[in-house]
Amino acid sequence: MFSVGLDHYLILSAVLFCIGLVGVITQRNVIKLIMCLEIMLNAVNITLIAFSMYITPAALTGQLFAIFVMVVAAAEVAVGIAIVFSIYRSRESVDMENFNLLKW
Amino acid sequence: MPDLVFYLLAAIALVASIAVIMVRDIFRAALCLIVLFMSVAGFFLLLHADFLAIVQILIYVGAISILIIVAVMLTRDARQGYPLDNYKYVAGAVGILLLAAIAYGILNTSFVNFGGAPPEQTIQPIGQALFGSGYVLPVEIAAVLLLSAILGAIAVLRDK
Numbered sequence: 001m002f003s004v005g006l007d008h009y010l011i012l013s014a015v016l017f018c019i020g021l022v023g024v025i026t027q028r029n030v031i032k033l034i035m036c037l038e039i040m041l042n043a044v045n046i047t048l049i050a051f052s053m054y055i056t057p058a059a060l061t062g063q064l065f066a067i068f069v070m071v072v073a074a075a076e077v078a079v080g081i082a083i084v085f086s087i088y089r090s091r092e093s094v095d096m097e098n099f100n101l102l103k104w
Numbered sequence: 105m106p107d108l109v110f111y112l113l114a115a116i117a118l119v120a121s122i123a124v125i126m127v128r129d130i131f132r133a134a135l136c137l138i139v140l141f142m143s144v145a146g147f148f149l150l151l152h153a154d155f156l157a158i159v160q161i162l163i164y165v166g167a168i169s170i171l172i173i174v175a176v177m178l179t180r181d182a183r184q185g186y187p188l189d190n191y192k193y194v195a196g197a198v199g200i201l202l203l204a205a206i207a208y209g210i211l212n213t214s215f216v217n218f219g220g221a222p223p224e225q226t227i228q229p230i231g232q233a234l235f236g237s238g239y240v241l242p243v244e245i246a247a248v249l250l251l252s253a254i255l256g257a258i259a260v261l262r263d264k
Contacts, residue, residue: 006215019122022198026125035124067159
């Protein structure tokens with residue numbers, strides 16, 4: 001058994017990212033779609049921190065980037081769920097098929 | 105020993121993330137998402153990012169998943185979720201192709217380690233980097249972003 005290195009973390013986060021991407025494409029419930037977006041953002045964070053640990057261990061640049069990714073993720077979830085509630089109030093649905101307000 | 109922990113955490117993370125998109129009950133999907141967040145915090149600990157692991161648990165497990173669970177409960181007529189689209193084979197093909205491309209890229213790149221030891225604890229270096237050197241402007245912009253996100257959420261949800 002060979003020891004865990006950078007490649008393992010990168011492959012793992014690529015797998016998580018692709019699972020999240022498949023979820024974003026297939027889900028019809030908006031809240032589940034937001035969950036899949038969170039999976040993708042977490043996969044990116046794993047990548048950033050693995051690079052930070054294995055490429056520049058002393059500089060911590062990847063960890064600083066990951067902090068900003070978390071900030072943007074928190075803002076995105078807050079606004080996204082507010083929009084979902086707002087549409088749910090008028091449409092009584094969280095199904096993506098009914099979200100056609102902007103269609104013409 | 106860290107290898108064993110890595111493979112265990114990887115198994116938990118993969119099962120949890122697949123469960124998020126496969127489980128029909130959306131509340132259980134949210135609980136699987138929390139398991140995924142915890143295992144990601146475990147990866148951060150394995151990568152010597154102790155501050156990030158704590159922040160991951162505070163923000164993701166403590167705040168974002170609670171927000172998602174509240175959203176699930178307030179839209180309760182949709183609790184059972186909806187069946188997968190008929191795009192699912194296309195989506196699976198896209199996912200596997202993208203994964204193959206990324207894996208090909210990763211395995212054919214030789215990453216250079218620039219050396220240096222990881223710090224014993226990261227809280228002080230992160231604080232000094234965020235507020236001392238070149239990251240002051242991004243921190244301020246992040247503050248403005250969070251404020252505008254709060255105001256935007258309130259403005260969207262306010263009764264007219």
